[in-house]
Amino acid sequence: MRVRKAAIGASALVAIATAGACSSVDDIESRDPTVFVQSTQFAPPPAPITDLVPTAEQLTALYNATTNYSIREEDPARLLDGPSDQTLPIARAWGAQPSPQYIQFTTVEPVGPDMINAAGQGHLQRMAPYPVGPVPFVRSGNEWKLSRAFVCSGLFLVAPQVCD
Template sequence: MRVRKAAIGASALVAIAIAACACSPVDDTEARDPTVFVHPTQFAPPPAPITDLVPTAEQLTALYNATTNYSIREEDRARLLDGPSDQTLRVARAWGAQPTPQYIQFTTVEPVSPDMINATGQGRVGGVEPYPVGPIPFVRSNNEWKLSRAYVCGILTVFADLPDPSRRTTNAHECK
């Protein structure tokens, strides 16, 4: 009986201590403001325009990978493709909608003409071992190097023709 009374007494003391702490004023130096702050979505900046006579492999790596990077605004990704601006937005949207975009690291740049170069390197998708890629064409348009729209449309067409529906890009018609 004594043990039971002691346990009840101890429980009562703990309850009183908790209640006293809960009711005591808190030293709250932070002001309470019912205002809700809404921040706009933050987008990553696109790579700087490449105006060099012959771009480096690193510059082309950044340009290519930015074309499928969803953290970059769609309009900025569209400016990285060559072609009329009213058509590149739709192509950039389709290009960025690939089921599993590959990451490419270029190692070699080969001039084809004053306004065209080919780049080769290694590609990676998911956990797959690196594999050779290229040549991937880049063209100079308005003194800026851009990923070839013809190349992008060719890849989109291949994706559209794949027998596995999960790998298809339904927007390949944007290139026509």
């Protein structure tokens, strides 16, 4: 008796599955598949700054590109002083800040050979603008770059291992 009930139940399941499989496309509820898209288009990084003394606008573009998610991750690494292979993990940690600030520099001050400081205003979400600086930049390989030491001091509490 049990075998017969099991056989009837199994036959019913097969019939239901077959009916569903043979239904026309119109009878089946259409579903939108979930699609994951990864961009292959990246924003260009700022042009290298080779001027003897860069402008505040140039430094603003350079600094903000270090936390810009829309450029290739290798590009922010080239914007920090030091070899790219050593600065890539630092650039990743620096760019992974949950709410990166936007900085607009207004002043540039030479402080030594191949070194300048920039100051200006920071902007973070809905907060009122606040003063920032001095932010150090160094000339390396005839290009101005954000100081690796400055970035590492900012990562000291959140990712100290990347700056070892």
